[in-house]
Amino acid sequence: MESGLLVSGLGVSVRDGGRILQGVSLEVRPSEICALMGPNGSGKSTLALTLAGHPRFRVDEGWIRLDGEDITRAEPEYRAKKGLFLAFQKQVEIPGLPIEDMIWEAYRARWTGEKRPSLIDFRKRLMAVSSGLGFGPELLRRGVNEGFSGGEGRKAELIQMLMLNPRVSVLDEIDSGLDVDSLRLVIQSLREYVKGGGSALVITHHPRLLSMLNPARVYVLIKGRLVEVGGQELAELVEREGFSRWGEVGDGQKSAERRSGV
Amino acid sequence: MGRRALSEDLVYELSKSKGEPEWMLQKRLQSLRVFNSKAVPTWGPDLSGLNLDDLSYYVRPGVAQADSLEELPADLRKTFDALGIPEAERKFLAGSGAMYQSEVIYERMKRSLEAQGVVFMSMDEAVKKYPELVQRYFMTRCIPPTYHKFAALNGALWSGGSFIYVPKGVKIEKPVQVYFLFDHPSMGQFEHTVIVADEGASVEYIEGCSAPAYIKGGLHAGAMEIFVGKSAKVRVTTIQNWSKNVYNLVTKRAIVEEAGRMEWVEASFGSKVTMLYPSSVLVGTGASAEHVYLSFANDGQLLDAGAKIVHAAPETSALVVSKSISRGNGRTVYRGEVKVNKGARGSVSSVRCDSLLLSDESSTETLPTEQVDEEDSEVSHEASAGRIGEDQLFYLRSRGFSESEATALVIRGFMEPISKKIPLEYAVEFNRLVELELKGAIA
DSSP: OOSSSEEEEEEEEEEOOOOOEEEEEEEEOTTOEEEEOOOOSSSHHHHHHHHHHHHTTEEEEEEEETTEEEOOTOHHHHHHHHHHHHEEEEEEOOEEHHHHHHHHHHHHTTTOOOOOOHHHHHHHHHHHHHHTOOOOGGGGGGGGGGOHHHHHHHHHHHHHHHOOOOOOEEEESTTTTHHHHHHHHHHHHHHHHTTOOOOOEEEEEEEHHHHHHHSSSEEEETTTEEEEOOOOHHHHHHHHHTTGTOOOSOOOOOOHHHTOOO | TTTTTTHHHHHHHHHHHHTOHHHHHHHHHHHHHHHHHHHOOOOSSTTTTOOSTHHHHSTTTTTTOOSGGGGSSSSHHHHHHHHHHOHHHHHHHOOOOOOOOOHHHHHHHHHHHHHTTOOOEOOOHHHHHOOOHHHHHSSSSSHHHHHHHHHHHHHHHHHOOOOEOOTTTOOOOOOEEEEEEOOOOTTSSOOOOOEEEEETTTEEEEEEEEEOOOOOOOOOOEEEEEETOOOOOOOOOOOOOOTOOEEEEEEEEEEOOOTTTTEEEEEEEEOOEEOOOEEEOOSSSOEEEEEEEEEEOOOEEEEEEEOEEEEEETTEEEEEEEEEEEEETTTTEEEEEEEEOOOOOTTEEEEEEEEESSSSSSSEEEEEEEEESSSSEEEEEEEEEOOHHHHHHHHHHHEEEEEEEEHHHHHHHHHHHHTTTSSSHHHHHHHHHHHHHHOOOOO
């Protein structure tokens, strides 16, 4: 049986706007970490949001499959329940809704049938996961992303991933705003998650993160198209030369990104 | 005077039937004269749909409430079903069941409080048992009959409500709760509550009823007078849900002495029109007040509410937090007033009101008034109005929540400053009420 995330020939437009992604094909198999690299504005976040089903983006062609099921047009909540997770780059604030409560609601909704998770066990696990990332327990009582620093926001996303234990996680710029120590903790958690059978698509424009993750495949996205696929050596190439070999200095797509509203 | 104005005969009859002392009859008659001399206020919501022509309608036993459950509007019956209200309670809410005498409830609580010298009973009983004490506080310097037309109406026709007197230094640990305030057919309309906390005393009073209280006449004009003594503390929590034919015109006012503290917690659901502006008059140095308020206006409703703060002494402080939610074509208004008198040096007032609009047809308005006559003071007002963001909804949906679950979660967060103040035993019902309002299943 086919498993993991499979994307084929994806063409995506922004609602009321132009085409952003063209012919994007990639795969993330179980227990794999793959990487998506590209300069600012190349369409990385658009791809992440499209995979999760954001209504702002429209799939014009191609398809997305998760564990063999076509989810190209599925509701975001359906994809989530099937085991797709998106760690957001942009911090979305939900004032007054404690992050702990939100995770608990999401967590217990995953359980069906007779077996009900206990709040006590959930709490224990949440505390362990949070302290493993150096995320203070007092932050768990704060509203979702309410007054979080960049680093706290990243960690809060990771905590959700580790608690909900999805099949495939798309991590959008999970390293931004993290100090060296925090980055190490994040990478360690990510490795454990993958060891436990999860898989991850790590989106970044920082090659350094990838040298620590040793990805199975590295995809390079330029102006909405995948221009190259390779292994770790591709990330190293980007680290040395940037994206200039694909005719990019990194700012050319800014206007496109602004147009798309991402 | 208007045509068929409220007659003196009716007031005599009411006072006599209750066996009241002469001074209370005179208080009623004085209030009646004020009521008949004042025009219906026009500065706020449209009250032209309110029938004030024949007020005997509201007072004569057995007339105001429904005679049987079948007489209740269908949507209200549906709500009773949704809330799982037992049959006996439904009858009571409809005013046709006599088994839930509030006296019984009072008796139970009274015994433990009496030992501490606390007076806690229905207002009707207090008038007879503690006439001097009641006379000192009832519609004197807190809410005099001249306060406004509907306060005067309450003064003329009041029935029911609680009287609480907490002696010097007595701190009542457990909240004093009154679930239902009805034991006379008209009690649902014009209840009158007085709470007095003497120096250093403290008390928390909770009145709540999540089931929509039905009044055939469609008018509720209650009154509440609070006296917070020196260094005393009073918190009043009200969770109320009126059926959607009701004009809910409530008068609430507290006088707070030196270093005293008054806290108002209000959650308003239901009604056709609500006008509710709890007022805190800070008359002693260092007195403080906190007002937290939540309103939910659904289709066809106008909830016009706010807070009135008077800083009449130095170093007084007030915090007002108002949260309103509108759905369908529901409307909410924040109407507030902050007054800093000359000489109230070092006083601080902070008002924050947030509105959430759940539909295109819903609306909200913020109408704050400030009158600052003391330079050495700080008055701030912050307001926001908005909708649930597409990104918020998407974020939660990407965690597996349906769109309506996601909406409910955002609202839960929005209400948090209020809901965290609501006692635990009321929180479940409170959440259920919000859920029902969101589903639109509620009457």
